[in-house]
Amino acid sequence: MRRFRFFSLIIASFLVGCLALNGCSNQSIATTPAIKEQVLQVIRDNPEAVLQAVEVAYQQRQEEEVQQARRGFLQQMITDPGSVIGKAPTKGAAEKKIVLLEFSDFQCPFCARASQTVQEFMTKHSDKVTLAYKHLPLSRIHPQALPAALAAWAAQQQGQFWEYHNALFAQQERLGEDLYLELAKNLDLNLQQFNRDRASDAAKAAIEADLQLAGRLKINATPFFLLNGEAIAGAVELSEMESALNRVINNS
Numbered sequence: 523m524r525r526f527r528f529f530s531l532i533i534a535s536f537l538v539g540c541l542a543l544n545g546c547s548n549q550s551i552a553t554t555p556a557i558k559e560q561v562l563q564v565i566r567d568n569p570e571a572v573l574q575a576v577e578v579a580y581q582q583r584q585e586e587e588v589q590q591a592r593r594g595f596l597q598q599m600i601t602d603p604g605s606v607i608g609k610a611p612t613k614g615a616a617e618k619k620i621v622l623l624e625f626s627d628f629q630c631p632f633c634a635r636a637s638q639t640v641q642e643f644m645t646k647h648s649d650k651v652t653l654a655y656k657h658l659p660l661s662r663i664h665p666q667a668l669p670a671a672l673a674a675w676a677a678q679q680q681g682q683f684w685e686y687h688n689a690l691f692a693q694q695e696r697l698g699e700d701l702y703l704e705l706a707k708n709l710d711l712n713l714q715q716f717n718r719d720r721a722s723d724a725a726k727a728a729i730e731a732d733l734q735l736a737g738r739l740k741i742n743a744t745p746f747f748l749l750n751g752e753a754i755a756g757a758v759e760l761s762e763m764e765s766a767l768n769r770v771i772n773n774s
Contacts, residue, residue: 607654611683614648623748629664632757634691636745657732666697673702676720
């Protein structure tokens, strides 16, 4: 088993070199005829090693691409947080020295769970953390994600984003036109403006801008958080979010 793993790593390293160069060359990895023959023999005896090596190489390359895509953006979160936040709804500290950027989908059950954690986190740390919300509706699997995002954007235009956001997650099982109008009425929104705003090109453009940002950052699942230089994926526990905050504070 150890021998199998060893040669799987050799194959993976060889493949990573090939991927990095977009083609193999004699300089891609240092080998000897003996090692080459051993690798070939492992492939003959254990063809599954090739599959494992390809998977390892692919995962390594994907991770490198993700880190490269996010590196500049994470630095920008620290040096120019206002440009990162843009017109996203925010709450918490006005200074924006520590920014929690949330990518979320109103029909995602994990996002609903995470929203409770975020509320707890912000209740404790709103004096030093600025929360900013980015829409990432996964429309292929959540048909109500985009309509809900558009409705929330319309509520934002009347200063009621977070109230509408909380109500959407609290009644996630009821997502649909009836709920969107009911919540607008409950929050005393101007219904004419609300309906006009959520159907507007501006609303669609705002959601699309968030989707494009997620694409550039290689974010394809929700919920997802960026806390200055820390990436946090999934419906995390409060303790994990606070550990990330401690790392940010200690490294600042």
